[in-house]
Every structure is written in structure tokens, then in C-alpha cells.
Amino acid sequence: MKNSLFLLFIACCLGSGQRAAAGPLAARPAYFELKVYHLKTARQVALVDSFLQHQYLPQLHAAGIATVGVFRAIGNDTATDKRIYVCTPYASLGQWEKLRQTTAPKLLAAGGAYENAAYTSPAYGRLETIFLKPFDTMTALLVPKLATPKAERVYELRSYEGASEKIFRNKMQMFNAGGEIKLFDRLGFNGIFYGEVLFGAKMPNLMYMTSFANKADRDAHWKAFGDDPEWKRLSTLPEYQNNVSHIDITFLQPANYSDL
Secondary structure (H helix, E strand, O other): HEEEEEEHHHHHOOOOOOEEEEEOOOOOOOOEEEEEEEEHHHHHHHHHHHHHHHHHHHHHHHOOOOOOEEEEEOOOOOOOOEEEEEEEEOOHHHHHHHHHHHHHHHHHHHOOOOOOOOOOOOOEEEEEEEEEEOOOOOOOOOOOOOOOHHHEEEEEEEEEEEEOOOHHHHHHHOOOOOOHHHHHHHHHOOOEEEEEEOOOOOOEEEEEEEOOOOHHHHHHHHHHHHHHHHHHHHHHOHHHHHOOOEEEEEEEOOOOOOOO
């Protein structure tokens, strides 16, 4: 009964119910869960990394979620906050809830060092969860077409906050009807996802992730973006002015076992 009420509450908040993907999950996820592990020590990094590779991802794969991204933040102050990001697509709220019910007991039963970490020596500092809904014009969750080894790749996670709900909706419109996502696609940004944050610490908020062969490739793409006539036209339209109040940029490197 409690689980049913919980699902009903979430569905009402999201306003879209439990719609399934139109095709294979990787083709059109209905939701994304972005977990952020905040870690303080090399021991915690090793514990979480081992847990994700050998326990968590295999459980998700066995449950039918074939494309899970795992990334480690690079270029941030790793002396105080070593972050690992886990991006999981879901076909419906029902699938997300089912995984919560079935995966946790199996992982606890496995009894690994992560699960059995003592409170005096925890496996992580904090675990942050962000829940997103893909933008209307994001048609797929795609594995990036990059030939470079994963150790050389650079993924870029951007977070755009709005000063109000109305202003935030304007920025979302710019991505969708305004054509910003189409511009990213045309310029080969290898977009992983574009989505509205439904639940998270920073609201109202949108997030998106793009991927590049290396840092030089990333810089070249953004230069091309800034120089593109379509972006210059779009960014100067009166209706799209001052629609972002704060931007966070995080550079990521995929784990060698990441599906993305």
C-alpha cells in the first residue's frame, strides 16, 4: 500500500505517469537517475568503484538496463571532493521503483565491503541523487561515436539554473523549439542526454552531458559552436535573454567499465 501511494505521489509530481519507452530503452528513456558519490579518500574511491563495477552494474544489466554510464570527475578539487557519477536510464517510473525494491536486497545479501562499511569508516561522504526527464527533442540515449580510448575522452556535464520557474521554462524552450539541441547535434557534440531536473538540490534546473575525443576536441567544438551563425542568431533573440542565472560545468572521464 505504501509503495502504491508513493508511486502515485511521484506520478502526480512529474505529471507524466508511467509511460514506457517507444522502442528499446537506449532509444528513448522516460527518465534518468544521476547519482553523485561524494568521496573524501582514495579508499572510498576504490570501494565505490569496485561496488559499481562488480555488483551494481551487473545487477542493473541483469534487470534489463543495458546502458549505464559511470564517470569520475576530473579537474575539480579532488583533495576535498572526489566525485563519481552514475547515470541510469529508465523506461518508466514502474521500472525505477521495481529496481529499488529488487536490487537493494540482492546487494545487501552479497555482503561486500561497500555494503558492510562501518559507520566509523563509511564507503562515501554523501550520496546525492538527481532525477531528470529528457527534453522533448532528445530522441535517443546514444553511446558516443568516439574512437579514442576512454582514458583520453572528456565528457562535459553542464547544469543551468534559472532565476524563476518562468525564466527556466524559457531556457528549456530555447533548447527544444529554439533549436539549441539540433545545433549541438549538427556540430557533432555527441550529446548523451538533455533533461529537466525534477528532483534535486538546485531548482529550477536543467542538465545536459556532451562527450569529446579529448580536451582539445572539446575546445574546438565549443569554438565552432560560438562562431556558428545559427547560435549567434539564436543567442541574440530578445525572447531568450537572461534566462540562465548560474552555470556549473563538470568535466568527467568514463570508467573503463562504463557503457557510455
